[in-house]
Amino acid sequence: MMVEECxxxxxxxxxxxxxxxxxxxxxxxxxxxxxxxxxxxxxxxWLKGVMIPMLILSISALGLNIVTGFAGLISLGQGAFMAVGAFTGVIAYGRYGIPIPLTLLIAGAMAAAVGAVVGAPSLRIKGLYLLVATLAAQFIILWVIQRVPWIGAGSMVTINTPPVFIAGLHIDEALEQYYFALCVAALLTVFALNLTRSRVGRAWMAIREQDVAASVMGVSMLRYKLMAFMISAFYGGIAGAMVVFAWVGAASVQEYDLDLSIQLLGMIIIGGLGSVLGSYLGAIFVALFPIAISIAMHNIYAISGGDIVSAATLANAEHLLFGALIVFFLIVEPLGLSHLWHRFSGSVEAKLSRFPTTNQTPTRRRPM
Amino acid sequence: MKKKLFTRNALGALAVGLVAAGSSLVATLSPTWAGESEIFHPMMVTRTGPFASAASGVSSGQQDYFALVNMNGGIDGTKIRWEECDFGYKTPRALECYERYRGDWKIVYPNSTPAIFALAERLNTDEVLGINIAGGRSESSDGETFPFLSPVMLNFWSQAASTIRYIAELEGGEANLAGKKIAFIHIDNAYGRQPFPIFDALAEMYGFEWKSWPLGWPALEQSAAWVEIARRYHADWAIQWNYGQSCNVPMTEMKKVGFPLEKFIGTLWCGSEEDILPAGDLAKGYISANYHGVGKEFPVIQEIIEQVYGAEKGNIEEDRVGTVAYNRGVLTGIIIVEAFRNAIEEYGLPLDGRKVRDGFRMIKLDDARLAELGATGLLPPLAFSPTYHGGIDPQLFQQWDGEKWETISDWIPPYEDVVKSQIEKASAEYRAQTQQQ
Structure with missing residues (x-):
């Protein structure tokens, strides 16, 4: 009633x-x-080389952003959650013939269950200590996948998937795979947008800002911290399964190593912590720019005929330029690319509107 | 006000950057014109990142051989034009490289086992042969189950089996293996565990005992393992299956615990100069396997030095010519060119993935052909077929004399039956996995 009045x-x-x-x-x-x-x-x-991997990475980054960006719990285990999803997916679909939509949910649920275990230490530790705990999970999960014979990953720790059918439709063309990935990404994005503006989302943000205060106000740490980890892992699991079904066609443990987890963390920092949009922008940035630079370098090499610079020098220049770009964007906008959008769109919105609204962008402190 | 200006500049820069990136992407997507008398051959290379030091030699070795072929009139008049796509040993980038040149690939050699695994499905769909010499999927020796994959030479299981046969030879025959203890120290990943089934089978056959010492990547700390191997297990032999930097760690540790270097044998992936140099004098006398001859004394490499480097058309620093990685590149180049040659003779130009795969299956490198190519001793005789994609081959063993490798053995074949039955078993598993439910 009070709310209604105000x-x-x-x-x-x-x-x-x-x-x-x-x-x-x-x-x-x-x-x-x-x-x-x-x-x-x-x-x-464009589809298979850039767009599909970009969408799949966005899903995973979005999940990581929920636990790290919204709830302020830093995690280096997202790559491993993707591995859980990938192997669960390939086993559920390939070995037991469970339909793909259900398989995706099972892959997410399995990753979420693992996420709950990995998230448990977050009830007692935070910051760098939590980072190390999730780092350990990253290694343990991959180790288990390699070692448990039931998983059947074989000596090369790779399981191939049979042809992918959804409701009788054979998904093997790039365009079909793209729309499949887009559909999953859209559903998960709407879910994330809804979550983050609900009671749950506000509880997470309260935990991020000051968990003791949140706890005093009655926000259950056990419930919301574990929920953040589980939902984050759920997204990672689905993204991992999508790697198998829409991109690579096999679950291979080498692809989900620590590098991937670090890359995902990099994406959400560049894109914007605590922002759904930022997860996408970060994934686009990390997926697109190195390739764009590499192609530009290649064209320079082709035009110069290889006389001025060697191919090896140009290949290394890609990494230098990409590093410089990251530094540049973080100096321009420490809160991430999504904040850049908010600042830009805020001014446009103010101009569009006859009644200038206050800037609705929430001012965020960076977690950690 | 000032702050706003900054934002606008940043956004402007972003927009310009995106447009530039986009236009350069579009520029590349225009189809590459390959002339009538030319083979366009895209290559996946690793010139950046932690594995670049050796991998760059492999890429450049191939290119130098292509250059040599081109200088001598090409393949019956057809020249090879290659283009590089650097993926830095990262699997997602290998997939991107593959898509970038999709339709242009003739034969794909990423020189990375994870990459070949990720590419396998696309290669199958597009009918392009993927090769990964002395690596990749071991069971892809079976050309029927894996029509577009090949280990070419020495799959991991042959490597393991041949190494045991070499130990048996040094012991004076398989009969003397009974009761011996072999310590296996290895990276704890798919690659490092490849020899397990082979060791198990051979241990049962010949009555030796073996034990695994797994090391977590990057495996630079091995002291505990070596104390156990030398003082508790009292191993008669030790085999290492390390990679990159971890290859030279055992030399120091063995010195500390007093394990004799002559009872220690390295995998062929611990058999290049880059792997050993950091150990300095401690590595003197170290024995490793290899799948090819070492040094510059092969006619084909002499020709490259004379003609390609003589004309200053080399693709790498000249002092790296003749190193292990470089020779691996040259012999890969020979195999690729042979596949091209067979495909042209069979089908004529232009080539595509399937024609080159068929050309690959027709390769017969016997002693006479190897002599013609100037590659006698560089690689063993090879012959492929539609059912057999290579992989069951002998190894050479080489010893580090402090400055360079010396080959100290003949070609040591693997135990063929053991390797074959493992290939059959794994192929059947793969067929079961990919079968439609």
Whole structure:
């Protein structure tokens, strides 16, 4: 009742909308139109080489952003959760013939169960100590996958998947794989947007800002911290299964090593901690820029005819340039690329609106 | 006000960057024109990252051989034009490289076992042969189950079996293996555990005992393992299956615990100069396996030095010519060119993945052909077929004299039956996995 008095229903409804600002809605529609309409005109290279991996990494980064960005619990185990999902997926579908949609849920659920165990130390430790605990999980999970004979990963720790059918449709063309990945990503994004503006999301943010204070206010640490880890792992698990079904075609333990976990953490830091949009921007940045630089370098080499610089020098230049770009963007916008968007769109929104609203971008302290 | 300006600049920079990146992507996507009398051959290479030091030699060795072939009129007049895609030993980038040149691939050699595993499905769909010499999927020796994969030479199981046969030879015959203890110290991953089934089978046949000492990557700390091997297990022999930097750690540890270096044998992946140099004098006398001859004394390498480096067209620093990694590149180049040659003779130009795969299956490198190519002793005689994609081959053993490798053995064959039955078993497992439910 109190709430009703302070905030008229309309205003509350507006604030609780999935995307509160008009410009965000416009952008979302634009992105959806492009994501749906453009791919048929892109070649297989764009789809299989860039877009599909980008979407899958975005799903995983989104999950990591939930635990690290929203709940402030740093995790270096996301790569391993993807591995859990990948192997669960390939076993559920390949060995037991469970339909793909259900397989994805099982893969996510299995990863979430593992995530609950890995997240348990977060009830007692945080910050760098938690980082080390999740790092240990990263190694233990991969070790278990290699060692448990039932998983059947064999001496090469790789399981191939049979042809992928969803409701009788054979998913083997790049375009089909892309729409499959897009569909999963869209569903999970809506779910994440909903979660983060709900009671759960607010509880996470309270934990991130000051967990003792949150606990005093009645936010259950056990419940919300574990939930953050589980949901994060759930996303990772689904992303891992998508690697198998929509991208690589096999679950291979070498792909989910520590490098991947670090890369995912890098994505959400560059993209913006505690931002759904940031997870995507970060994944795009990390997936697209090295390739763009590499191709640009290759063209320079082709034009120069190899006389001025060697191929090896140019290959190394890619890493230098990419590193420089990361530093540049973090100096320009320490809160990540998503904040850049918020600042830009905030000014546009103010111009569009006859009644200038206050900047609705929440000012965030960086967790940790 | 100032802050706002900064934002606008940053956004401007971002936009310019994206446009530039996008346009360069588009520029590359225009199809590459391959002339009538030319084979366009994209290559996956590792020139950056931790594995670049050896891997770059393998890529450049191939390119130098292609250059030599081109200088001598090409393959019956057809020249090879290659282009590099650096993936830095990272699997996702290998997939991206593959897509970048999709449709142009003739034969794919990433020189990375994880990458070949990830590529396998695409190679099968696109009908392009993926090779990974002395690595990759061991059971891809079975050309029927894996029509577009090949280990070419010495799959991991042959490596393990041949190493045991060499130990048996040094002991004076298999009969003397009975009761011997062999310590196996290895990286604890898929690669390091490949020899397990072979050791198990041979231990049962010949009555020796073996035990595994797994090491976590990067395996630079091995002292506890070596104390156990030398003082508790009292091993008669030790075999290492390390990789990269971890290859030279045992030399120091063995010195400390007093394990004799002459009772220690390294895998062929611990058999290049880069693996051994950091151990300095301690490595003098170290024996490792290899799948090819070492040094510059092969006619084909002499020709490369004279013609390619003579014309300053070399693809790497000249002092790396003749190193282990480089020779691996040259022999890979020979195999690829033979596959091209057979494909042209059979089908004519232009080539595609399937034609080159068929050309690969027709390769017969007997002693006469090897002599013609100037590669006698560089690689053993090889012959492939539609059912057999190579992999059951002998190893050479080599000793480090403090400065360079000396070959000290003949070609030591693996125990063929043991390797074959393992290939059959693993192929059957693969067929079961990929079968439609």
């Amino acid at each position: 905030f008229p229903a309309t205003r509350l409804k507006k604030d609780m909308a999935l995307l509160p600002r008009r410009i965000d809605k416009l952008m979302m529609i634009a992105v959806l139109v492009v994501a749906l309409a453009l791919p048929p005109f892109l070649g297989d290279y």
